[in-house]
Amino acid sequence: xxxxxxIRRDFAPWNDPNAKPYIQFDKVTKKxxxxxxxxxLSLTIFEREFFALLGASGCGKSTLLRMLAGFEEPTxxxxxxxxxxxxxxPPYRRPVNMMFQSYALFPHMTVENNIAFGxxxxxxxxxxxxxxxxxxxxxxxxxxxxxxxxxxxxxxQRQRVALARSVAKRPKVLLLxxxxxxxxxxxxxxxxxxxxxxxxxxxxxxxxxxxxxxxAMTMADRIAIIDKGEVMQVATPAEVYEAPGSRFVAGFVGNxxxxxxxxxxxxAGSASIDAGNxxxxxxxxxxxxxxxxxxxxxxxxxxxxxxxxxxxGAVNAIEGExxxxxxxxxxxxxxxxxxxxxxxxxxxxxxxxxxxxxLSWNDRAWVSFRPDAGVVLTR
Amino acid sequence: xxxTWSRFNITSIVLGFAFLYLPIVLLVVFSFNESKxxxxxxxxxxxxxxxxxxxxxLMDATWVTARVAVISATVATVxxxxxxxxxxxxxxxxxxxxFSGMVFAPLVMPEVITGLSLLLLFVAVGxxxxxxxxxxxxxxxxxxFVAVVVQSxxxxxxxxxEEAAMDLGxxxxxxxxxxxxxxxxxxxxxxxxxxxxxxxxxLVIASFTSxxxxxxxxMKIYSQVRLGVTPEINAACTILxxxxxxxxxxxxxxxxxxxxxRQRDEQAAQRG
Numbered sequence: 120x121x122x123x124x125x126i127r128r129d130f131a132p133w134n135d136p137n138a139k140p141y142i143q144f145d146k147v148t149k150k151x152x153x154x155x156x157x158x159x160l161s162l163t164i165f166e167r168e169f170f171a172l173l174g175a176s177g178c179g180k181s182t183l184l185r186m187l188a189g190f191e192e193p194t195x196x197x198x199x200x201x202x203x204x205x206x207x208x209p210p211y212r213r214p215v216n217m218m219f220q221s222y223a224l225f226p227h228m229t230v231e232n233n234i235a236f237g238x239x240x241x242x243x244x245x246x247x248x249x250x251x252x253x254x255x256x257x258x259x260x261x262x263x264x265x266x267x268x269x270x271x272x273x274x275x276q277r278q279r280v281a282l283a284r285s286v287a288k289r290p291k292v293l294l295l296x297x298x299x300x301x302x303x304x305x306x307x308x309x310x311x312x313x314x315x316x317x318x319x320x321x322x323x324x325x326x327x328x329x330x331x332x333x334x335a336m337t338m339a340d341r342i343a344i345i346d347k348g349e350v351m352q353v354a355t356p357a358e359v360y361e362a363p364g365s366r367f368v369a370g371f372v373g374n375x376x377x378x379x380x381x382x383x384x385x386x387a388g389s390a391s392i393d394a395g396n397x398x399x400x401x402x403x404x405x406x407x408x409x410x411x412x413x414x415x416x417x418x419x420x421x422x423x424x425x426x427x428x429x430x431x432g433a434v435n436a437i438e439g440e441x442x443x444x445x446x447x448x449x450x451x452x453x454x455x456x457x458x459x460x461x462x463x464x465x466x467x468x469x470x471x472x473x474x475x476x477x478l479s480w481n482d483r484a485w486v487s488f489r490p491d492a493g494v495v496l497t498r
Numbered sequence: 499x500x501x502t503w504s505r506f507n508i509t510s511i512v513l514g515f516a517f518l519y520l521p522i523v524l525l526v527v528f529s530f531n532e533s534k535x536x537x538x539x540x541x542x543x544x545x546x547x548x549x550x551x552x553x554x555x556l557m558d559a560t561w562v563t564a565r566v567a568v569i570s571a572t573v574a575t576v577x578x579x580x581x582x583x584x585x586x587x588x589x590x591x592x593x594x595x596x597f598s599g600m601v602f603a604p605l606v607m608p609e610v611i612t613g614l615s616l617l618l619l620f621v622a623v624g625x626x627x628x629x630x631x632x633x634x635x636x637x638x639x640x641x642x643f644v645a646v647v648v649q650s651x652x653x654x655x656x657x658x659x660e661e662a663a664m665d666l667g668x669x670x671x672x673x674x675x676x677x678x679x680x681x682x683x684x685x686x687x688x689x690x691x692x693x694x695x696x697x698x699x700x701l702v703i704a705s706f707t708s709x710x711x712x713x714x715x716x717m718k719i720y721s722q723v724r725l726g727v728t729p730e731i732n733a734a735c736t737i738l739x740x741x742x743x744x745x746x747x748x749x750x751x752x753x754x755x756x757x758x759x760r761q762r763d764e765q766a767a768q769r770g
Contacts, residue, residue: 190661210664223662227680237666271763288666 132165133341140199141166141324142187142292147196149182149348156182158348159196169318169325171339173332173372179348180328184294187326188217201291211240216290220297222281224269230280231256231265237288255283258317275306282314286321293318295327299334311337332372336360344368360419365498369417376423376463378416382495385410390495392416396459401434405495418493423465425453427478429485436487439463441478453478455486522739529732536727546729547737556734559718562629563698566714570636571693577637578644578693579686585645586652604642612639613706620707627709635707636700640693647692651685 132138142164149157156179164170172180185191186198189210198205205213216237225233231252238248256262259279269277278301285293298314299307315338318325329335335342336356344351344359344367351371352364363369366377380394382405390405392414400416408414429436442462443454452466463486478484529547533540550556581601585594604612616635617627625631659681663673679686701716708714713721715738719731 188661188665209669210661211667211669215665217662217665219658219662221656221658223656223658225659225663225677225681236663236668240667240672268763270760284662284666 143199145197147193150194169340171335171342172328173335173342174345178345180345184328189213215292216285217294218281218285222277229266234284234287255287259283292324366415366496374420375417382408382410382412401490403491415496420464420466422492424487425465426485430487433487434490436485441482441484525732526736529736546733550730550733559713559715563715566633567694567697570633570697571690574637574640574693575644575690578641579648581645582648609702613703617706629712632708635703636697640696643692644689647689648685651682
């Protein structure tokens with residue numbers, strides 16, 4: 120069965136009309152002076168979900184997180200957690216914990232005291248605190264660093280301490296503000312999987328803010344794409360990538376080739392799009408776009424085939440000239456300039472070590488794609 | 499010959515250090531002079547140190563100075579820290595510019611004016627001049643220095659530390675005492691030391707605001723010098739220099755050790 124669903128097969132409360140929302144942003148607006156950081160935004164997050172807020176810097180995603188933590192109050196609207204309105208509840212009485220982008224480790228305390236800080240505030244008995252701290256240190260594999268101060272740790276170790284500290288109180292919701300932003304690429308990839316495992320094993324609800332789409336795609340059950348304080352789309356990573364709701368989302372997540380045009384003839388989801396300069400694109404993913412509507416046809420580079428001759432039987436094939444080639448090892452990216460000047464990006468997995476049909480700069484080439492490979496965007 | 503030790507360099511260093519330290523060296527040397535005449539060497543002796551400890555006037559003045567310095571530095575540190583907190587944290591209140599200007603004005607205000615205006619105030623409210631008025635005056639003088647030192651630390655203070663503490667369940671007051679205060683403590687301590695030193699060697703403001711029975715050491719030394727420099731004063735100054743030197747050496751050694759330790763820790767962290 121073909122679907123664009125969640126990776127966790129049995130977990131999709133957002134498709135269940137009876138599922139109880141856990142966190143609700145209800146028409147939330149936040150203004151700082153004249154600047155509107157969050158604009159009449161509504162969003163629902165479910166229990167045990169790994170939810171990502173994805174957007175460029177300054178889009179308002181961090182403000183959402185800070186409102187949930189209690190550092191900012193909404194100018195208008197409500198935020199509900201497990202049915203309870205959070206308005207007026209100070210950060211130190213909210214059952215959420217946050218992992219800060221800067222880690223915010225207390226520099227004058229050892230690793231264990233950092234982790235124990237939240238537990239002490241709750242007045243937990245000492246033996247229990249010691250046990251919980253030990254458990255947390257084991258969880259993040261820092262047992263032998265218990266007595267160190269933060270400045271005696273490497274960046275990756277600090278990140279783990281910050282994580283241990285924020286989950287030590289077993290919060291209902293863990294908020295992560297760019298949790299992997301300060302790590303190098305390799306460490307970041309490892310830590311992504313560790314975070315996912317942690318979320319699964321603790322059964323917590325995670326809300327992560329990130330500007331890194333790869334990070335969001337890897338970790339999250341669902342992603343909300345935020346722009347200028349508004350939600351552009353909320354969907355699973357696969358949906359966001361394969362069925363973007365708008366030109367903005369298609370362009371924001373991953374690489375995309377965009378053809379602006381008009382629906383020349385459409386019925387029952389199929390359509391031909393007149394993209395100008397004699398280019399006609401046939402697609403099966405036109406949705407309910409009406410004939411004559413101005414639309415964009417979006418197609419991902421890996422769904423475009425490139426060849427030196429016109430492939431036999433191809434529905435969509437356009438001729439052009441190879442203009443740039445980027446060899447990345449696992450794949451090769453071709454930039455093909457079509458005869459109307461439009462540049463199309465096509466990527467090919469290098470499944471074999473040697474290419475059968477080698478293309479070089481300035482070669483004539485055909486780009487082709489199946490009618491179900493792209494999507495039609497009306498917004 | 500090593501080019502960095504050229505004749506020119508040696509000459510400059512000798513001249514420079516002579517300019518800085520010759521007067522002090524002379525003072526120290528003559529404090530061990532047997533002769534009563536300050537400028538004539540009459541052999542080695544420590545008798546002026548002995549007689550210094552029997553000079554009740556100087557001893558009283560030292561005691562007054564120490565008490566004034568400790569009390570005023572402590573009060574000024576509390577007030578200065580509060581002012582610095584307000585100025586860095588509540589950046590949007592009305593009249594903030596005026597307030598910050600007023601806090602820092604005493605930094606550039608001529609001491610004579612500060613002293614005179616304080617004197618007028620104390621006379622106007624009918625406060626008898628003495629220990630209390632000197633202490634109050636020194637608080638006024640040193641508070642802004644503390645505020646400057648603490649404020650420069652607070653500007654670089656990562657507010658997310660406080661947010662993290664609150665997020666973990668600590669109410670604001672607890673957050674302040676458990677997180678903010680320990681982190682900015684080194685700045686507060688140096689603010690206190692600065693205030694202490696300023697109070698210790700202030701002559702001008704003390705002269706205006708002090709009264710009978712509350713003569714500070716600088717006032718005492720100054721008034722005695724006007725009657726003629728005695729080797730006793732040399733001895734008193736030598737002790738002061740020794741105290742300050744030992745303090746500076748301890749502080750810099752501690753600093754250096756911390757620095758070395760920090761570097762070692764960081765290297766250990768890189769490895770581990």
